[in-house]
Every structure is written in structure tokens, then in C-alpha cells.
Amino acid sequence: MTEYFEDYEIGAIRTSHGRTITEADIVLHAGQTGDFYPHHMDKEFCQSQPFGQRIAHGTLVLSVGVGMLAGEINDVAMSYGYDNIRFLRPVFIGDTITATASIAGTREYSKDPERYGLVDEKLEVTKQTGETALVLTHIYLVEKKPK
Amino acid sequence: MTEYFEDYEIGAIRTSHGRTITEADIVLHAGQTGDFYPHHMDKEFCQSQPFGQRIAHGTLVLSVGVGMLAGEINDVAMSYGYDNIRFLRPVFIGDTITATASIAGTREYSKDPERYGLVDEKLEVTKQTGETALVLTHIYLVEKKPK
Amino acid sequence: MTEYFEDYEIGAIRTSHGRTITEADIVLHAGQTGDFYPHHMDKEFCQSQPFGQRIAHGTLVLSVGVGMLAGEINDVAMSYGYDNIRFLRPVFIGDTITATASIAGTREYSKDPERYGLVDEKLEVTKQTGETALVLTHIYLVEKKPK
Amino acid sequence: MTEYFEDYEIGAIRTSHGRTITEADIVLHAGQTGDFYPHHMDKEFCQSQPFGQRIAHGTLVLSVGVGMLAGEINDVAMSYGYDNIRFLRPVFIGDTITATASIAGTREYSKDPERYGLVDEKLEVTKQTGETALVLTHIYLVEKKPK
Amino acid sequence: MTEYFEDYEIGAIRTSHGRTITEADIVLHAGQTGDFYPHHMDKEFCQSQPFGQRIAHGTLVLSVGVGMLAGEINDVAMSYGYDNIRFLRPVFIGDTITATASIAGTREYSKDPERYGLVDEKLEVTKQTGETALVLTHIYLVEKKPK
Amino acid sequence: MTEYFEDYEIGAIRTSHGRTITEADIVLHAGQTGDFYPHHMDKEFCQSQPFGQRIAHGTLVLSVGVGMLAGEINDVAMSYGYDNIRFLRPVFIGDTITATASIAGTREYSKDPERYGLVDEKLEVTKQTGETALVLTHIYLVEKKPK
Numbered sequence: 001m002t003e004y005f006e007d008y009e010i011g012a013i014r015t016s017h018g019r020t021i022t023e024a025d026i027v028l029h030a031g032q033t034g035d036f037y038p039h040h041m042d043k044e045f046c047q048s049q050p051f052g053q054r055i056a057h058g059t060l061v062l063s064v065g066v067g068m069l070a071g072e073i074n075d076v077a078m079s080y081g082y083d084n085i086r087f088l089r090p091v092f093i094g095d096t097i098t099a100t101a102s103i104a105g106t107r108e109y110s111k112d113p114e115r116y117g118l119v120d121e122k123l124e125v126t127k128q129t130g131e132t133a134l135v136l137t138h139i140y141l142v143e144k145k146p147k
Numbered sequence: 148m149t150e151y152f153e154d155y156e157i158g159a160i161r162t163s164h165g166r167t168i169t170e171a172d173i174v175l176h177a178g179q180t181g182d183f184y185p186h187h188m189d190k191e192f193c194q195s196q197p198f199g200q201r202i203a204h205g206t207l208v209l210s211v212g213v214g215m216l217a218g219e220i221n222d223v224a225m226s227y228g229y230d231n232i233r234f235l236r237p238v239f240i241g242d243t244i245t246a247t248a249s250i251a252g253t254r255e256y257s258k259d260p261e262r263y264g265l266v267d268e269k270l271e272v273t274k275q276t277g278e279t280a281l282v283l284t285h286i287y288l289v290e291k292k293p294k
Numbered sequence: 295m296t297e298y299f300e301d302y303e304i305g306a307i308r309t310s311h312g313r314t315i316t317e318a319d320i321v322l323h324a325g326q327t328g329d330f331y332p333h334h335m336d337k338e339f340c341q342s343q344p345f346g347q348r349i350a351h352g353t354l355v356l357s358v359g360v361g362m363l364a365g366e367i368n369d370v371a372m373s374y375g376y377d378n379i380r381f382l383r384p385v386f387i388g389d390t391i392t393a394t395a396s397i398a399g400t401r402e403y404s405k406d407p408e409r410y411g412l413v414d415e416k417l418e419v420t421k422q423t424g425e426t427a428l429v430l431t432h433i434y435l436v437e438k439k440p441k
Numbered sequence: 442m443t444e445y446f447e448d449y450e451i452g453a454i455r456t457s458h459g460r461t462i463t464e465a466d467i468v469l470h471a472g473q474t475g476d477f478y479p480h481h482m483d484k485e486f487c488q489s490q491p492f493g494q495r496i497a498h499g500t501l502v503l504s505v506g507v508g509m510l511a512g513e514i515n516d517v518a519m520s521y522g523y524d525n526i527r528f529l530r531p532v533f534i535g536d537t538i539t540a541t542a543s544i545a546g547t548r549e550y551s552k553d554p555e556r557y558g559l560v561d562e563k564l565e566v567t568k569q570t571g572e573t574a575l576v577l578t579h580i581y582l583v584e585k586k587p588k
Numbered sequence: 589m590t591e592y593f594e595d596y597e598i599g600a601i602r603t604s605h606g607r608t609i610t611e612a613d614i615v616l617h618a619g620q621t622g623d624f625y626p627h628h629m630d631k632e633f634c635q636s637q638p639f640g641q642r643i644a645h646g647t648l649v650l651s652v653g654v655g656m657l658a659g660e661i662n663d664v665a666m667s668y669g670y671d672n673i674r675f676l677r678p679v680f681i682g683d684t685i686t687a688t689a690s691i692a693g694t695r696e697y698s699k700d701p702e703r704y705g706l707v708d709e710k711l712e713v714t715k716q717t718g719e720t721a722l723v724l725t726h727i728y729l730v731e732k733k734p735k
Numbered sequence: 736m737t738e739y740f741e742d743y744e745i746g747a748i749r750t751s752h753g754r755t756i757t758e759a760d761i762v763l764h765a766g767q768t769g770d771f772y773p774h775h776m777d778k779e780f781c782q783s784q785p786f787g788q789r790i791a792h793g794t795l796v797l798s799v800g801v802g803m804l805a806g807e808i809n810d811v812a813m814s815y816g817y818d819n820i821r822f823l824r825p826v827f828i829g830d831t832i833t834a835t836a837s838i839a840g841t842r843e844y845s846k847d848p849e850r851y852g853l854v855d856e857k858l859e860v861t862k863q864t865g866e867t868a869l870v871l872t873h874i875y876l877v878e879k880k881p882k
Contacts, residue, residue, distance in 0.1 A: 018336035020348075024318035024612035028179055028325075031616075031766020032172065032207075033214025036656075042606035044684040044716045054608075058226050059210035060179075066206055067180025068330075079205050081233040087226060096338040128338045165777035167789075171465035171759035175766075178325020178469075183509075189459035191537040191569045201461075215771075243779040275779045312630035314642075318612035319473065322619075326469055326501075327508025352520050353507055354473075357500035361474025362624075373499050373528060380522040390632040422632045465759035472619020472763075477803075483753035485831040485863045495755075616767055620760065620795075621802025646814050647798035648767075654794055655768025667793050667822060674816040 001072045005117035005142040008103050016068035016099040018128070021056050023093045029060040055090040061097065061134050065125040068099040076143035080118065085136040089127070096128040101138070109141060116141050148219045152264035152289040155250050163215035163246040165275070168203050170240045176207040202237040208244065208281050212272040215246040223290035227265065232283040236274070243275040248285070256288060263288050295366045299411035299436040302397050310362035310393040312422070315350050317387045323354040349384040355391065355428050359419040362393040370437035374412065379430040383421070390422040395432070403435060410435050442513045446558035446583040449544050457509035457540040459569070462497050464534045470501040496531040502538065502575050506566040509540040517584035521559065526577040530568070537569040542579070550582060557582050589660045593705035593730040596691050604656035604687040606716070609644050611681045617648040643678040649685065649722050653713040656687040664731035668706060673724040677715070684716040689726070697729060704729050736807045740852035740877040743838050751803035751834040753863070756791050758828045764795040790825040796832065796869050800860040803834040811878035815853060820871040824862070831863040836873070844876060851876050 030036050038045040039055055046054050062085065091097060104122040119142050125134040177183050185192040186202055193201045209232065238244060251269040266289050272281040324330050332339040333349055340348050356379065385391060398416040413436050419428040471477050479486040480496055487495045503526065532538060545563040560583050566575040618624050626633040627643055634642050650673060679685060692710040707730050713722040765771050773780040774790055781789045797820065826832060839857040854877050860869040 017330070017332045018339055019330065019332075020335060020337040022317050022321055022612075023610050024316075024321040024615075025179065027318075027610055027612040027616070028175070028321070028766070029210070030769075031763070032175055032179065033210045033217070034765075034769065034771045035214040035217040036605070036607065036769045037217060037220060038605045038607075041608060042684055043608040043682070045606055057210075057214075059206070059213055063176070063180045063204075063206035063210055067182040067204075070180070070182040070184060073184060079234060081231070083230060083232070084228070085230070085232070086228040094337070096336055164771065164773045165780055166771065166773075167776060167778040169465075169758050169762055170463050171468075171757075171762040174463055174465040174469070174759075175325070175762070177328075178322070181324075181328065181330045183328045183458065183460065185458045185460075188461060189537055190461040190535065192459055241778065243777055311624065311626045312633055313624065313626075314629060314631040316611050316615055318610075318615040321612075322469070322473055322615070323504070326466065326473065327504045327511070329508040329511040331511060331514060351504075351508075353500070353504035357470070357474045357498075357504055360500055361476040361498075364474070364476040364478060367478060375525070375527040377524060377526070378522070379524070379526070381520060388631070390630055463759075464757050465762075468757055468759040468763070469619070471622075472616070475618075475622065475624045477622045477752065477754065479752045479754075482755060483831055484755040484829070486753055613767065616763070617798070620763055620767065621798045621805070623802040623805040625805060625808060645798075645802075647794070647801055651764070651768045651792075651794035651798055655770040655792075658768070658770040658772060661772060669819070669821040671818060671820070672816070673818070673820070675814060 001074050002076055003074045004076055004145040005106065005119065006145050008106055008119050008142070010103050010105060013100065013102045014069055014071065018096045018098045019064065019068060020094065020096045021060070021064070021091050025060060026054065026056055026093065029057050033057065033059060051090055053092055055092060058087045061091050061125060062136070065097065065099045065123060065134055066138065069101050069123070077119070077140045080139040080141040083137040083139060085134070087134055089131050089133050091127065091133050097125050097133060100124050100126065104137065115144060117144055148221050149223055150221045151223055151292040152253065152266065153292050155253055155266050155289070157250050157252060160247065160249045161216055161218065165243045165245045166211065166215060167241065167243045168207070168211070168238050172207060173201065173203055173240065176204050180204065180206060198237055200239050202239060205234045208238050208272055209283070212244065212246045212270060212281055213285065216248050216270070224266070224287045227286040227288040230284040230286060232281070234281055236278050236280050238274065238280050244272050244280060247271050247273070251284065262291055264291055295368050296370055297368045298370055298439040299400065299413065300439050302400055302413050302436070304397050304399060307394065307396045308363055308365065312390045312392045313358065313362060314388065314390045315354070315358070315385050319354060320348065320350055320387065323351050327351065327353060345384055347386050349386060352381045355385050355419055356430070359391065359393045359417060359428055360432065363395050363417070371413070371434045374433040374435040377431040377433060379428070381428055383425050383427050385421065385427050391419050391427060394418050394420070398431065409438060411438055442515050443517055444515045445517055445586040446547065446560065447586050449547055449560050449583070451544050451546060454541065454543045455510055455512065459537045459539045460505065460509060461535065461537045462501070462505070462532050466501060467495065467497055467534065470498050474498065474500060492531055494533050496533060499528045502532050502566055503577070506538065506540045506564060506575055507579065510542050510564070518560070518581045521580040521582040524578040524580060526575070528575055530572050530574050532568065532574050538566050538574060541565050541567070545578065556585060558585055559583070589662050590664055591662045592664055592733040593694065593707065594733050596694055596707050596730070598691050598693060601688065601690045602657055602659065606684045606686045607652065607656060608682065608684045609652070609679050613648060614642065614644055614681065617645050621645065621647060639678055641680055643680060646675045649679050649713055650724065653685065653687045653711060653722055654726065657689050657711070665707070665728045668727040668729040671725040671727060673722070675722055677719050677721050679715065679721050685713050685721060688712050688714070692725065703732055705732055736809050737811055738809045739811055739880040740841065740854065741880050743841055743854050743877070745838050745840060748835065748837045749804055749806065753831045753833045754799065754803060755829065755831045756795070756799070756826050760795060761789065761791055761828065764792050768792065768794060786825055788827055790827060793822045796826050796860055797871065800832065800834045800858060800869055801873065804836050804858070812854070812875045815874040815876040818872040818874060820869070822869055824866050824868050826862065826868050832860050832868060835859050835861070839872065850879060852879055
């Protein structure tokens with residue numbers, strides 16, 4: 001797929017399948033990151049906490065949320081960064097999350113405005129309850145159409 | 148550990164051990180996120196690309212970078228979000244990364260200024276070459292000292 | 295172990311231990327294969343489907359079924375292929391499967407009949423309920439006795 | 442996606458991205474299946490064998506090959522089984538495989554010809570060398586168009 | 589951290605966070621070790637056994653117990669071995685374990701008494717019930733203070 | 736298999752297949768145990784150390800060494816503990832290890848001498864170089880023959 005900066009349409013939406021976050025996902029994410037905080041790994045401790053149960057790592061929800069929408073590849077875009085990542089509600093073992101992305105805006109890329117522009121895609125991870133777990137803005141550096 | 152909002156000192160620094168990002172880490176991260184893009188998984192394809200080799204997922208570098216500094220727990224702080232995540236240079240298989248965090252500033256938390264404040268910690272992931280791979284600002288919501 | 299083509303006895307049976315297929319197995323298999331279809335990964339979606347719950351990937355049941363009988367090695371045999379793989383019933387999280395293999399027949403190997411023959415082993419994967427989940431024929435290329 | 446039995450076109454082709462089979466993939470597949478045969482796990486042993494190096498499990502190549510083409514879901518089709526799986530050449534650590542599937546034929550489903558038909562899709566896994574590692578026929582049970 | 593042989597104090601105690609041993613941990617440990625005994629993997633079999641459920645591998649409890657206390661690194665100490673490992677009670681899926689280590693004694697190292705001494709640290713893994721699952725003595729070879 | 740206390744023969748030997756310890760094994764073991772010490776995970780740091788490269792966790796070599804000999808199950812024996820675990824030489828990435836176990840002795844079990852005895856099995860893990868990496872004594876609690 002080749003979608004140039006000028007091709008992006010504000011409001012265009014992509015939605016992922018759902019995915020249930022399992023105890024295994026949390027165990028694997030602790031193992032990958034080295035974050036074995038009891039909030040994620042200790043059922044007993046968590047029973048004494050406000051949420052009453054283990055919660056998924058923020059970086060797990062973020063990584064899966066972004067990964068769920070890794071669909072067709074745009075040959076002329078690359079990931080530039082993320083802004084405004086906010087963890088709005090915890091994801092528990094057994095919650096099913098879905099990711100939705102919508103093109104929120106386009107901007108000039110001041111370092112090289114001839115060749116590139118920036119595209120802001122707003123990503124939202126929701127739970128089966130309808131609640132939003134995570135929001136972020138994914139920024140893409142996208143080539144402009146060759147002149 | 149209990150470190151209240153008022154206890155944070157601008158400029159205080161934490162540094163992680165080093166960690167070599169392996170082919171296994173990338174395989175596991177693809178497996179966790181479902182992102183099997185050829186930039187991460189296809190050695191042949193990558194040889195035709197500018198970097199010439201497979202690159203780690205941005206969310207892998209981010210998750211490990213944050214996890215490497217998951218040290219002692221502050222009982223009165225929680226992760227609020229991240230800002231200004233920028234992928235400055237790719238991390239290749241065999242690169243060794245280190246994370247450094249420094250307290251960059253403190254701010255009022257307008258929704259509940261009596262009880263909480265926001266602390267901005269700047270996190271930087273560097274490679275063994277001295278280059279910076281990733282920067283981000285980790286925002287903590289921290290309790291103020293009980294009056 | 296050295297068991298030549300002529301040594302195989304029709305009807306000889308091998309049976310595995312049992313193994314419970316866990317949610318972790320499905321998560322790991324999705325991660326290895328990249329198949330994150332909601333039939334395997336989305337508890338909510340599955341509740342709206344005929345089976346009402348997540349089902350194991352066919353290739354997971356196949357891989358574990360074959361692996362469970364990877365016992366003693368026959369130095370003069372190699373895996374040639376599989377025929378007639380049929381998924382008869384779904385395997386759910388928590389099901390315990392057992393694999394049974396029986397020698398079903400021997401055949402000439404037309405490409406090199408002097409040195410090799412083909413042995414058909416029928417493999418059946420059953421569930422704790424007694425139901426059959428999977429059948430297949432595992433074909434081995436086996437050396438004939440040196441003359 | 443909804444593609445009925447009558448919609449399938451003989452010769453229609455799908456091709457996957459490439460994926461490099463890593464040492465980590467083999468370690469993970471051994472761990473999932475319990476097949477720790479030295480042909481897959483023992484570098485020293487393999488140096489004394491004809492191929493001179495470790496080879497991927499057949500079920501790994503099969504599972505990844507099938508998984509690589511798990512793209513859009515057809516709501517009215519389900520996996521019925523596989524036929525004629527043949528391991529033509531070994532896959533070594535570092536080989537990059539690609540899967541190609543083409544619709545090879547359609548057949549009546551004798552058990553319920555009113556509602557379903559069978560579709561044969563031929564799947565081929567090739568290596569970066571151009572050699573074929575694996576072939577199989579994937580059989581789908583597909584609903585006929587409602588009348 | 590640099591703690592010489594002479595610095596160790598008998599009775600000094602370290603305690604880990606808690607960690608819940610999950611089904612995923614057992615699946616991963618079977619995969620790493622190749623030990624797929626039905627005592628760990630077969631729910632049905634275990635229902636017929638005295639404990640009535642699957643139990644964690646001894647080496648899993650040992651590895652996690654030791655790992656949970658892998659905190660700050662002592663630059664002048666290295667792991668010499670373990671003694672008196674005893675599996676006192678089984679760890680079940682869902683049990684939460686905590687590790688406690690206390691310096692039990694110091695001894696001369698007869699092979700090189702000028703430069704090294706041996707430190708015995710007693711490690712105990714307890715369950716949320718208060719019961720002890722595992723005890724062992726971890727022996728460290730520690731440098732003596734430079735003279 | 737049923738092998739009573741009286742059936743054990745001093746000197747009886749079991750030998751495993753070989754297994755190459757991979758970078759992936761170390762990554763997975765760090766992930767399971769939470770031990771991310773730079774001796775195992777940081778290639779750059781290790782280059783400044785006496786061994787010059789990353790070394791496998793002691794508990795990894797131990798767990799795999801024991802697991803490699805988890806063959807046929809003796810219905811009347813259970814693992815009682817380990818003694819005299821000594822890490823004699825480091826295992827590096829790419830080393831191939833083999834485990835050998837020999838029955839070293841039998842002893843009375845003082846707590847219940849009528850029904851049980853203790854069997855000491857000496858386990859040795861060797862590298863492809865012929866060097867010994869690890870030794871330990873595995874103690875089994877074994878039923879005596881019914882009278």
C-alpha cells in the first residue's frame with residue numbers, strides 16, 4: 001500500500017478485532033520487561049488494593065493496542081512517536097480489548113517540509129464494558145507526493 | 148518506599164543496568180503484540196532497506212526501557228501517562244540499551260490539587276554506541292503530603 | 295533405536311501421557327504463528343458463537359498431538375509428511391488431550407524401492423470426554439534392512 | 442468478509458510477507474510441543490548429520506506457514522482439514538520463508554451438499570533460495586449461497 | 589554494591605515481593621525444561637492423585653524463589669552452589685509465594701583462604717497460607733577485604 | 736514403571752540427549768525468574784568481565800539438566816530434594832550440554848523406615864568440551880516393596 005501525506009483523510013477509522021488479555025499475557029510481559037511489580041503479579045497483594053485484582057502493565061495494553069492495528073503496511077510512512085498516552089482505566093485479567101484508530105489531523109514537518117508531513121492518528125483502546133482503557137496519539141512521518 | 152509530591156527533587160537521576168536486545172526479544176514481542184511486520188521479522192526484506200537489518204519494535208524498546216527502571220515501588224505514586232515519545236534511532240538485534248530517568252519537573256494536578264501533583268520524569272534509552280534510541284516523558288500522579 | 299521398514303508391525307500402538315491445553319498454550323501458539331483470530335483470542339466474540347468459548351488452533355492440537363509421541367528416536371526413519379488431517383471436534387481451554395498412534399500399513403516407496411519404504415502411522419488425539427478431536431496419518435520414510 | 446462456495450475462483454492467489462525462522466522460534470516450538478529431538482536442539486549432534494545444522498520442526502513450518510496467511514476472516518468458511526502435507530526441504534535457522542496459497546479446486550460435500558461445499562487451497566512454503574520447503578492442501582468447508 | 593566477606597552479618601534478612609504462580613508459569617517451565625510429567629500438565633490425571641490438582645515443578649519454585657531475591661548486585665560475590673534443597677510442600681496454580689533469605693553463617697574457603705570466604709544464606713519460600721514450600725542454602729564465594 | 740527402593744542398583748546410569756543452550760533460553764529464563772543481571776543479559780558489560788561473554792543462569796542449567804532426564808515415570812518415587820549443587824564452570828550461549836545420572840547410593844528414611852527409603856542419584860551436566868558445568872545429588876523418596 002502506498003498512501004501519501006496528501007491522501008490521508010481526517011476522520012478515517014480503523015477498528016481491530018477483539019482480544020482477551022489473559023494471565024499468560026501479563027506473565028509474558030513481566031518476563032519481557034522485567035517489571036514484576038506486585039500490582040501485576042501478586043494476587044494476594046492485589047486483594048488488599050482498591051481494584052482488588054491484578055492489573056495489566058500499562059506498556060502491555062499500549063503494545064497490544066498498537067499491535068492490533070498493525071495491518072496493511074504503508075510503504076511511505078513510518079512511526080515517528082506517540083503523544084498524550086493516558087491510562088484511563090485498568091485492564092484486568094479476562095478483559096477483552098479492542099483498538100480503534102482515527103486520523104485526527106495532519107501537520108507540516110518543519111525539519112523537511114518539502115518531502116514529509118506529520119499525520120496524527122488517535123488510538124483508543126476500549127474494554128468489553130464500553131469503557132476506555134487507554135488513549136494515545138500515534139504520529140506518523142509520511143512522504144509527500146513526488147512532484 | 149513513600150515519596151510524596153513535595154519530596155521529588157528536580158534533576159534526581161536513576162540509571163538501569165544494560166540489556167542486550169536479542170532476536171528472541173523481537174520474536175517474543177511480535178508474538179505478544181501480533182505485529183509481524185517484515186521490518187522486524189524478515190531478514191531478507193530488511194537487507195533491501197536503508198538500515199540493512201531487522202529493527203526492534205518501537206513498543207519493545209519502550210516497554211523494556213520503562214521496565215528496566217521498575218525498581219523500588221513508591222506507595223503514593225502511580226503511572227499517569229507518557230508524553231513526547233520519540234523514536235530517534237532504531238535498535239538492532241545485538242544492541243545493548245540502558246535507560247536513564249531524571250526528574251524534569253513537577254506540576255499542579257488541576258483536577259484535585261489538594262491531594263495530588265504531577266511529576267514529569269524524562270526517560271532516555273541509549274545504545275552502547277552512545278546514541279539515543281528513544282526519549283519520553285513519564286508522568287506520575289503523586290500524593291501530596293498529608294496535612 | 296534402529297527399527298527398519300521390515301520391523302514395523304501393523305497394529306503396534308503407542309500412547310502418550312495426557313496434557314491439558316491451557317489458555318497459555320493458545321496465547322503462545324498465536325504468538326508463534328501470528329494467527330490471532332477472535333475464535334482463539336476473543337472471549338466475548340466466542341460467547342456469541344456456536345461453541346460459546348475460545349477454541350485451540352488446529353495447528354496447536356496437531357503440533358502438540360504429534361509432539362506428545364516424540365519418544366525414542368528411530369535412527370533409520372524420517373518424517374515424510376501427513377495425510378488426511380481432519381479436525382473432528384474443537385479443543386477448548388481446559389480440555390485434556392491424549393495421543394494414540396498405531397501402525398496402519400506399510401507401502402513401497404516408488405522413488406527408491408531398494409533402500410526405503412513408507413510406513414503409515416495413524417494418529418488420533420482424544421479428549422478427556424472420550425471424543426476424538428483430530429485424526430491424521432503420519433507417513434515415515436524408513437530404511438530397509440541392509441542386504 | 443463473506444465469500445460463499447460459489448464465489449471461490451480457481452487460481453486465486455494470496456501471498457504472505459516473509460518471515461525469518463529463528464533459533465528462538467525453534468526453542469519456543471520445542472517448548473510448546475515437547476519435541477526436543479537433537480535434530481532441532483543439539484548443534485553438536487547436527488554437525489555430524491547430513492544437513493550439518495539444526496532444522497526446524499515440521500510442525501513449526503506448517504504452523505507458521507498456515508498462520509502467515511491467516512488474514513481476513515471469511516464468515517462462512519471453516520477449516521476442515523489438511524491433505525498431502527509433504528516436507529520437501531528442511532528449514533534451517535536463519536532461513537526466511539514465505540507462504541503462497543492458491544485455490545486449487547472446489548468439490549461437493551457429500552454429507553450435506555445442499556448447504557456446504559469443499560474448497561481445496563494449495564499452500565506452498567518457499568525459502569529465500571527459491572526452494573520449496575513444504576506443500577499442503579488446506580480444505581475449507583464453505584457455505585453455499587442461501588437460495 | 590561492594591560487600592566483602594567480613595561485611596556479612598549473621599541474621600541479616602532480605603524479603604521479596606510476592607508472586608502468584610500461574611498456569612502460564614508451569615507451561616513455560618515445562619517448555620523450557622522439557623519436563624511434561626502429568627503431575628504438572630494433566631489436570632485429569634492429577635484429580636486422581638493425593639493433591640487433586642497440578643503442582644509446580646520443583647525447579648520452577650527453586651528458580652523463581654532464587655530469582656525473586658536477585659536484587660542489588662554484590663560485585664565481590666558469586667554463586668558457589670546450593671545445599672539442602674528440600675521440597676516441603678507442593679505449590680499449586682494460584683498459590684502466591686514469597687522468598688526470604690537470611691545470612692546463616694560464614695566459613696573459610698579452604699582452597700584459597702587468603703582471598704575468599706564462603707557465606708551461607710538460608711532461603712525459604714513460603715506460600716500465602718504461611719506454609720513453607722521450599723528451603724535451601726545458597727552458598728556464595730565472597731572476596732575478603734583487600735589488605 | 737514401578738521401581739521400588741530395593742530395585743535400585745548402585746551405578747545404574749541414564750544419559751540424556753544433548754541440548755544447545757541458546758540466547759533464547761537465557762532470555763526466557765530471565766523472564767521466568769526475574770533475574771536480569773547483566774552477567775546474563777548485557778553483552779557489553781560481559782565483554783569487560785573475566786569470561787568475556789554472557790553466561791547462563793545457574794538455575795537454568797540446573798532446571799534443564801534435571802528436565803533432560805525426566806524420562807519414564809517411576810510411580811513409587813518422588814523428588815525429595817537436591818544436595819551439593821555446585822556450579823563448576825559457566826555455560827555460554829551456544830554450548831551444548833548433556834546430563835548423566837547415576838545411582839550413587841541408598842539410605843534409610845528415618846521418619847518412616849518401614850515404608851520408604853532414600854535414593855541418591857548423582858547428576859552431572861557436561862559441555863561439548865568434555866568439561867563439567869554442574870554437579871548435584873538428586874534425592875528421591877522411594878517406596879519399599881509391599882510386604
